[in-house]
Amino acid sequence: GQQLNQSPQSMFIQEGEDVSMNCTSSSIFNTWLWYKQEPGEGPVLLIALYKAGELTSNGRLTAQFGITRKDSFLNISASIPSDVGIYFCAAQNYGGSQGNLIFGKGTKLSVKP
């Protein structure tokens, strides 16, 4: 079946550092999304991307929809302690035969003050 390979699995960084994580697939998708999950909560949508090559920002977060439509990247600039959580990429072929949402395994982010 379709899979999303997300890396790294975990990151331990110092407050103020920038963070990068990525997600790749062997399949093409028309929508890429990034979520954050905190303990005891469900995933919360951070950024949604709809076009190949699209670069979208949400505050200190920036995500890109890869030009091949098979990958996406999320960058967090100047990390702060409240950035701690698990970040998931997800992809969908909205409107197509495989319209269900598929998730990566997540990147666990720890920020040291």
Next chain:
Amino acid sequence: DSGVTQTPKHLITATGQRVTLRCSPRSGDLSVYWYQQSLDQGLQFLIQYYNGEERAKGNILERFSAQQFPDLHSELNLSSLELGDSALYFCASSPRPGPADTQYFGPGTRLTVL
């Protein structure tokens, strides 16, 4: 707070048993989705309902079933439980079937099978 409510928050049961998880969608949302989050498989889509009708199916086991009632709340029934069914079960809702950015996730039900 996403506006999606799930009960119970935690559930502990034994192998072979049957449980029911409940989800109330956001006000006005007609579509409900169920997801399973386990340590080895990650987050996986199980099933989707729209206005009472099954809309899409994912990796849902035959031992699992769901339904959406006229008041739009949904229940996920898990039977003949196995140790491997221990996981977080999330419900999400959206106004109608559509792109994923319209889905809002509930806080989840943590199921532990002993």
